[in-house]
Amino acid sequence: MSEPGLEALWIGTNATDVAAARFLARQxxxxxxxxxxxxxxxxxxxxxxxxxxxxxxxxxxxRADRLAALRPPMRKSPNAPYALSKTIAxxxxxxxxxxxxxxxxxxxxxxxxxxTTYSTPVGGRExxxxxxxxxxxxxxxxxxxxxxxxxxxxxxxxGEAFFQIRHNAxxxxxxxxxxxxxxxxxxxxxxxxxPRRLEVTLIEGRARVDSEGPxxxxxxxxxxxxxxxxxxxxxxxxxxxxxxxxxxxxxxGMLVFNRATLAxxxxxxxxxxxxxxxxxxxxxxxxxxxxxxxxNDVDLFGRVANAVLGVRIVHRGTEVVVLSKPxxx
Amino acid sequence: MTVSDLGRWFVREVLPLEAALMQFLRRCVRNEGxxxxxxxxxxxxxxxxxxxxxxxPVKPFLIATARNLVIDRMRREQIVSIEAVADLDELDIAExxxxxxxxxxxxxxxxxxxxxxxxxxxxxxxxxxxxxxxxLTIREISARMxxxxxxxxxxxxxxxxxxxxxxNSESGRGGAL
Numbered sequence: 001m002s003e004p005g006l007e008a009l010w011i012g013t014n015a016t017d018v019a020a021a022r023f024l025a026r027q028x029x030x031x032x033x034x035x036x037x038x039x040x041x042x043x044x045x046x047x048x049x050x051x052x053x054x055x056x057x058x059x060x061x062x063r064a065d066r067l068a069a070l071r072p073p074m075r076k077s078p079n080a081p082y083a084l085s086k087t088i089a090x091x092x093x094x095x096x097x098x099x100x101x102x103x104x105x106x107x108x109x110x111x112x113x114x115x116t117t118y119s120t121p122v123g124g125r126e127x128x129x130x131x132x133x134x135x136x137x138x139x140x141x142x143x144x145x146x147x148x149x150x151x152x153x154x155x156x157x158x159g160e161a162f163f164q165i166r167h168n169a170x171x172x173x174x175x176x177x178x179x180x181x182x183x184x185x186x187x188x189x190x191x192x193x194x195p196r197r198l199e200v201t202l203i204e205g206r207a208r209v210d211s212e213g214p215x216x217x218x219x220x221x222x223x224x225x226x227x228x229x230x231x232x233x234x235x236x237x238x239x240x241x242x243x244x245x246x247x248x249x250x251x252x253g254m255l256v257f258n259r260a261t262l263a264x265x266x267x268x269x270x271x272x273x274x275x276x277x278x279x280x281x282x283x284x285x286x287x288x289x290x291x292x293x294x295x296n297d298v299d300l301f302g303r304v305a306n307a308v309l310g311v312r313i314v315h316r317g318t319e320v321v322v323l324s325k326p327x328x329x
Numbered sequence: 330m331t332v333s334d335l336g337r338w339f340v341r342e343v344l345p346l347e348a349a350l351m352q353f354l355r356r357c358v359r360n361e362g363x364x365x366x367x368x369x370x371x372x373x374x375x376x377x378x379x380x381x382x383x384x385x386p387v388k389p390f391l392i393a394t395a396r397n398l399v400i401d402r403m404r405r406e407q408i409v410s411i412e413a414v415a416d417l418d419e420l421d422i423a424e425x426x427x428x429x430x431x432x433x434x435x436x437x438x439x440x441x442x443x444x445x446x447x448x449x450x451x452x453x454x455x456x457x458x459x460x461x462x463x464x465l466t467i468r469e470i471s472a473r474m475x476x477x478x479x480x481x482x483x484x485x486x487x488x489x490x491x492x493x494x495x496x497n498s499e500s501g502r503g504g505a506l
Contacts (some may be wrong), residue, residue, distance in 0.1 A: 003480050009450055009487045012362055014369065021486035028460065028476070028485060029467045048380070052339065052372035056347075059340045060493035066439055067446065067461040308403045 019043070020053040024061060119143040120159070123272045123296050125253065133166035134173060139250050140191075140272045140295070160192035161252060167205070179212040180229045189221070190248060198229040201244060209234055255295050259288045262305065262322060273298050277320045284311055284324045335379060342387045343375055350395060357399045365494070367402065371395050438496075445495035453488040456481055 010018060023040050026032060032323045034253040044051050120126050120138045128136045128144075131151050136144060154169070156177035165173045166184035175182040178195050187205035191198065200209055202221040211217040219227050224244065228238045239247075240312025246256035255268050263285040266277035272295040279285040287309050293300055298320050302313040310325035350371065354364040374394050375384065384390035446454055454476070459470045471478045 003452065003476060003484075006452075006480070006483060006487075009453065013487075013490050014366065016369070017490050018486070021489045022482070024489055025482040025486035047371045048376040049369065051336065052376045053369065055339050056344060056372070057489045057493050061342050061489050061495050063438065063496065064442060064457070064461055064492055067457070068464070084482070203470055250372050307400055 015143075016053045016238070017057065020050065020057050023054065024057050117143060117145050117157075122274055124267050125250070132173075135164045137162040137164075137251060156191055156193060160190065160250075162188070162190045162248065164188045165205075172286055178229075179231065180234075181212070183208045183209045183210065185220075196230065198227075200227040200229070201239075201247060202226075203244060203248070249292070250295060253295055254292055256292045257289055261285060262287050262289065262309075262311075264302070265289055266322070267303060269293075269295070269298055272296055275318050275320055277301065277322060280321055280323045284322055287311065335376070338379065338383060339372075339376060339437065343372065343391065346388060346391055350391065353395060354399070358402070367395070368397050370398055374398075441496055442492075445492045448495050449488050449491050453484045453491060455483040457488045457492070 013021075023043065026036065027040070032205040040054075042326075044054055050073065050296075056219060089165050112177040118126065118128055118136075118138060119301075120140060120142050122141045124138070124140055124142075126138045128138065128146075130136065130146070134152070136154060138144060139160035139162070142161055143157035144161055147155075148155040151169055152173040154163075154173075154175050156175060161175075163173075163175060163184070165184040165187050165289070167173075167184060173184040173186075173187075175191055177191055177193050178198050180198050182191060182200055185206035185208065187207045188203040189205075189207050190203070193199060200221065201208070202225045203225055204223055206217065206220060206222055208220045209229055211229055211231075211234055213231050215232055217229070219234045219236050221227055221236065224238050224241060225236050226239050227234055243258070246258060249256040255265075257265055257268075260268075266279055266285075270276045275298050277298060289305065289308065291304060293304075302320055302322075305311050305322060306313050312323040312325065314321045314323060347368070350368060351364060354367050358364050358367065371391065371394050375387075375391055378384060378390070378394075416457060426447070446457060449457065456470060459465045459473055460467075465473065467478055467481055471481045474481065476484075
């Protein structure tokens with residue numbers, strides 16, 4: 001073919017569709033004859049795949065006859081559809097605004113009073129608006145304390161929280177957790193911890209992590225950094241932004257797994273649910289899964305694991321037990 | 330049943346479900362090419378089954394076939410999206426939704442066709458307009474576009490695939506599955 005770029009237009013089309021379309025195109029010519037027709041018939045008889053591809057393209061091409069309605073003088077005024085689309089755009093904008101207002105109205109905001117402990121139950125999530133304009137979002141099974149004397153000093157007692165800090169150089173915002181201090185330098189970050197291990201993920205801005213431990217370890221984080229602080233060390237690794245947004249999917253009530261083992265998947269679900277997932281054996285625990293689930297939908301996990309991995313799911317009291325897939329005999 | 334009877338049956342009963350089928354498949358797989366591959370497999374299975382016995386009603390059979398192929402693929406790749414799983418559940422329930430009235434469908438189809446035309450590459454679009462709107466013969470198109478007859482055919486063939494993909498990609502005929 002002499003036309004430049006013509007071949008490239010076929011990219012992404014499977015071979016059967018290419019062949020069927022070429023037959024169909026040649027069929028449009030006045031010199032299409034019985035020999036051509038016999039060729040086509042033979043090709044169609046070869047497989048159902050050829051047949052369905054041809055039928056589908058033929059149908060679409062026939063339906064395109066309606067385009068004849070655009071033949072002048074029937075051509076429509078070009079202004080009409082434009083005006084209509086503007087109207088639609090306006091309507092849509094109105095709807096979006098209305099939807100935004102509803103979301104705002106139902107969002108679970110709360111203004112923090114003086115001395116307070118905030119906690120969420122297993123499966124809970126809550127946003128706390130602080131008086132300085134900062135915001136703390138608590139994940140499942142989490143406890144934070146907010147100091148009455150200084151609203152910019154928050155202590156994470158348990159669990160995981162996401163902080164969006166209104167930066168103020170004169171009065172740094174400090175999160176204390178398990179013997180470490182995270183000092184905001186204009187920031188959005190997530191803190192998740194146990195007494196033995198604290199994880200700080202920095203999304204935006206900068207923050208400093210200081211340990212109270214004997215080494216007085218310290219690290220300054222920039223976006224994408226994840227700091228792991230133990231009693232004696234602070235180590236920092238960088239994570240791609242896709243991984244970070246997966247990690248924070250809980251803020252939308254979701255869990256995202258990217259080739260996570262069933263053991264990891266179970267541990268994550270179990271943070272959010274009273275019904276615990278138990279994996280019966282190590283071999284099953286090593287099976288991997290990708291997917292995105294609502295944090296509280298253990299049953300969905302069960303159905304997916306069953307459909308995708310073939311494992312069996314049984315319910316025992318408050319436990320959801322994952323059994324190895326039946327071995328082929 | 331002869332081949333052409335079966336073909337007519339396929340065009341009349343199966344193809345109108347394509348928009349809904351593709352909507353479903355797109356949520357199950359990651360890219361357009363994969364969705365198109367599965368679509369083709371679904372059609373082949375439905376057509377082959379119909380050679381033995383016409384599935385009646387068609388919709389549940391098409392759904393079951395699509396669902397099986399998607400699950401096979403998930404098993405193979407161990408990849409799943411929440412949307413896919415939700416749909417697998419919903420498909421059975423939402424099956425016999427009444428479609429929009431005929432008139433609306435016709436208008437919708439026409440809009441889809443216009444939009445499909447707009448999405449073709451310029452030379453393909455030109456060839457289609459000359460053929461379908463201006464009603465020219467292939468030779469006349471060849472003269473008008475200043476290219477050989479074979480090249481016109483090639484542009485038309487590419488356009489046919491583009492139109493079919495696009496035409497059936499937006500919700501239209503047959504409503505949702």
